[in-house]
Amino acid sequence: MITFMNNSDSEEEPCNERTSLMSAESPPVPSYQDGLQASEAGEVQAHRKRRAGSSRGPNNIAGGEMSGPGVPVRESALENEEEELTLKYGAKHVIMLFVPVTLCMIVVVATIKSVRFYTEKNGQLIYTPFSEDTPSVGQRLLNSVLNTIIMISVIIVMTVFLVLLYKYRCYKFIHGWLILSSLMLLFLFTYIYLGEVLKTYNVAMDYPTLFLVIWNFGAVGMICIHWKGPLQLQQAYLIMISALMALVFIKYLPEWSAWVILGAISIYDLMAVLCPKGPLRMLVETAQERNEPIFPALIYSSAMMWTVGMAKPDTAARGPSQQTWNAAEDGREHHRSPSHTDSQMPETRSPVPTRPVTSLEELEEEERGVKLGLGDFIFYSVLVGKAAATASGDWNTTLACFVAILIGLCLTLLLLAVFKKALPALPISITFGLIFYFSTDNLVRPFMDTLAFHQLYI
Amino acid sequence: AFFWLLSLLAASLLWAVSVQLSGREDAALLLPGAAAAVLLQELCRFACFRMLRKADEGLAMLSEDGRSPISLRQMAYVSGLSFGIISGVFSIINILVDAAGPGTVGIHGDSPYYFITSAFLTMALVLLHTFWGVIFFDACERRRAGGLGMVVGGHLLVSGLTFLNPWYEATLGPILILTLCTGLWAFGTAGGSFHNVLKCLSCKQEPEGRVMLYSALQVPPEE
Numbered sequence: 001m002i003t004f005m006n007n008s009d010s011e012e013e014p015c016n017e018r019t020s021l022m023s024a025e026s027p028p029v030p031s032y033q034d035g036l037q038a039s040e041a042g043e044v045q046a047h048r049k050r051r052a053g054s055s056r057g058p059n060n061i062a063g064g065e066m067s068g069p070g071v072p073v074r075e076s077a078l079e080n081e082e083e084e085l086t087l088k089y090g091a092k093h094v095i096m097l098f099v100p101v102t103l104c105m106i107v108v109v110a111t112i113k114s115v116r117f118y119t120e121k122n123g124q125l126i127y128t129p130f131s132e133d134t135p136s137v138g139q140r141l142l143n144s145v146l147n148t149i150i151m152i153s154v155i156i157v158m159t160v161f162l163v164l165l166y167k168y169r170c171y172k173f174i175h176g177w178l179i180l181s182s183l184m185l186l187f188l189f190t191y192i193y194l195g196e197v198l199k200t201y202n203v204a205m206d207y208p209t210l211f212l213v214i215w216n217f218g219a220v221g222m223i224c225i226h227w228k229g230p231l232q233l234q235q236a237y238l239i240m241i242s243a244l245m246a247l248v249f250i251k252y253l254p255e256w257s258a259w260v261i262l263g264a265i266s267i268y269d270l271m272a273v274l275c276p277k278g279p280l281r282m283l284v285e286t287a288q289e290r291n292e293p294i295f296p297a298l299i300y301s302s303a304m305m306w307t308v309g310m311a312k313p314d315t316a317a318r319g320p321s322q323q324t325w326n327a328a329e330d331g332r333e334h335h336r337s338p339s340h341t342d343s344q345m346p347e348t349r350s351p352v353p354t355r356p357v358t359s360l361e362e363l364e365e366e367e368r369g370v371k372l373g374l375g376d377f378i379f380y381s382v383l384v385g386k387a388a389a390t391a392s393g394d395w396n397t398t399l400a401c402f403v404a405i406l407i408g409l410c411l412t413l414l415l416l417a418v419f420k421k422a423l424p425a426l427p428i429s430i431t432f433g434l435i436f437y438f439s440t441d442n443l444v445r446p447f448m449d450t451l452a453f454h455q456l457y458i
Numbered sequence: 459a460f461f462w463l464l465s466l467l468a469a470s471l472l473w474a475v476s477v478q479l480s481g482r483e484d485a486a487l488l489l490p491g492a493a494a495a496v497l498l499q500e501l502c503r504f505a506c507f508r509m510l511r512k513a514d515e516g517l518a519m520l521s522e523d524g525r526s527p528i529s530l531r532q533m534a535y536v537s538g539l540s541f542g543i544i545s546g547v548f549s550i551i552n553i554l555v556d557a558a559g560p561g562t563v564g565i566h567g568d569s570p571y572y573f574i575t576s577a578f579l580t581m582a583l584v585l586l587h588t589f590w591g592v593i594f595f596d597a598c599e600r601r602r603a604g605g606l607g608m609v610v611g612g613h614l615l616v617s618g619l620t621f622l623n624p625w626y627e628a629t630l631g632p633i634l635i636l637t638l639c640t641g642l643w644a645f646g647t648a649g650g651s652f653h654n655v656l657k658c659l660s661c662k663q664e665p666e667g668r669v670m671l672y673s674a675l676q677v678p679p680e681e
Contacts, residue, residue: 394551394552394555395551395552395555396548396551396552399544399547399548399551400463403459403460403463403544404460404463407460436463436467439467439470439471440467443467443470443471443474444466444467444470446470446474447466447469447470447473447474447491448470448548448549448552449552450488451488451492452549452552452553454488454621454623455572455575455576455579455620455623455624456488456492456617456620456621456623457549457579457580457583457616457617457620458469458492458495458496458499458545458617
């Protein structure tokens with residue numbers, strides 16, 4: 001899901017009543033990804049990651065529109081300005097989302113192309129029990145469809161479980177789940193990844209050094225993700241975790257199952273976020289009713305919500321009330337993208353939601369930002385990684401999928417600016433990506449190959 | 459880039475269908491295939507223009523002073539550049555990957571200059587797409603069919619020239635000259651001129667004059 005964060009502080013504009021008005025009324029949108037699933041096992045995690053794909057759409061207004069029920073009366077002029085602001089900043093945040101998505105994809109593609117481990121078939125997850133080594137095409141197709149059904153139903157069960165936990169306020173359980181899953185990701189998967197990379201480049205590393213590196217990496221990651229930390233470090237960790245998860249998926253999902261799963265999960269995402277009874281939507285609504293943000297783990301946010309203890313001398317421009325509102329508002333980021341990956345990593349940002357900010361100095365400048373669930377990152381990377389791993393046309397196919405996904409993301413953000421509620425981030429991008437993958441691999445590749453053979457340019 | 463990819467997709471579809479239908483060896487079908495690809499690219503460039511025009515109007519409406527933050531010229535440049543980049547990348551990336559691996563160029567009797575000429579041709583094509591983008595958008599804006607025709611004709615000409623390819627004097631030379639001329643034309647279309655270039659190169663301090671006006675209250679201007 002992609003959600004907008006209203007930030008109280010726009011770079012050039014003075015603080016706006018809009019934002020304050022907005023924050024007043026809109027509860028923070030919880031961006032819980034359905035991906036929140038217990039991550040006891042790596043598989044579960046992988047499992048969750050997939051779920052994360054669903055986007056949550058918080059109902060919070062992205063970009064400060066104040067429409068909506070219960071909002072204080074706004075003149076239409078204000079609304080127009082809001083929209084304008086939304087679009088302007090929306091464009092900026094599109095770019096801010098392009099960079100992490102691109103980085104994640106680059107990491108995944110680079111790893112796939114260089115480290116053999118992730119393209120070898122070494123078994124499958126228990127979530128995809130049917131093998132694809134069957135003699136006939138029909139049987140293979142059937143197996144992949146069955147695999148997909150199993151996977152999606154596990155995801156649905158997990159999401160519903162998560163929503164129930166959230167509804168009945170079992171926060172501790174959810175936190176524990178998130179922490180366990182991120183622990184596993186940060187330590188175990190990183191260890192495996194590092195081992196494989198070292199093997200590929202034939203670099204020797206002794207165990208004490210390895211222990212030191214992994215320990216530091218993991219500990220800092222846990223702190224950054226679950227507690228507080230510099231925004232960029234947190235973003236970097238989230239990107240790395242998404243890449244690791246995507247690599248696990250690419251390795252352990254059989255060929256056809258992977259494509260069918262990608263298609264099915266974007267349909268699921270669409271339904272879970274937009275249907276009135278969809279789990280993600282219920283999650284978002286519950287979080288909005290309670291005026292608290294969705295669990296920060298599992299969501300990538302493009303701008304800082306607020307950090308504690310950082311004084312900003314130039315907040316004098318904004319009035320205190322605005323700051324209060326902004327803080328509250330920040331707390332309410334909505335996540336549009338539900339795709340949380342399983343590894344729910346609580347964000348360092350804690351929702352500020354209900355209590356007004358007491359001191360100005362403690363407020364960090366909040367920016368309007370957009371939130372994207374980690375599951376979205378993961379599935380985009382899975383698509384591009386699979387294209388890189390299996391396409392015979394090599395880089396052309398990968399590039400085409402990459403462009404397709406980015407354009408899909410752009411369109412989704414545009415729709416976000418128009419509709420101003422949480423939207424699923426997966427369907428459009430994955431659809432474009434799948435179309436481009438299959439068509440580039442089968443149609444464009446022979447054409448370009450023949451042209452290149454004769455050194456013709458079109 | 460997306461639009462270019464769409465055009466490429468359509469062209470490949472067309473080509474694949476025609477290969478299937480004719481059942482012949484594909485070399486003979488490349489000429490119409492390439493021509494179709496060029497025409498489809500220009501069509502997609504036009505579609506891009508329409509979309510950007512609409513976006514421009516929308517932005518202008520929404521902005522405070524009635525002008526959009528990005529001028530149509532900038533959009534033309536960006537659109538041309540992205541067409542060029544994606545076209546160039548698609549043309550050259552597989553060659554680059556092969557160049558990084560073991561092998562001998564032209565061992566079966568083909569030209570040994572394959573890589574270097576590919577590099578130059580790709581560079582020319584990227585630049586040409588950029589220039590064509592600027593000229594095309596300007597011609598569409600002012601509704602001059604001449605510019606449009608020249609762009610499409612130029613593209614067809616360049617593509618056709620590459621059909622002569624192992625004879626590099628006939629292809630590289632004219633294409634590079636064409637690139638230069640198109641570049642000058644695009645520069646002129648975008649409002650540049652010899653005078654502008656001189657002014658830019660001599661780094662006249664025009665804006666400072668304004669600064670001095672405001673700061674005249676505090677600090678006496680040096681001049």
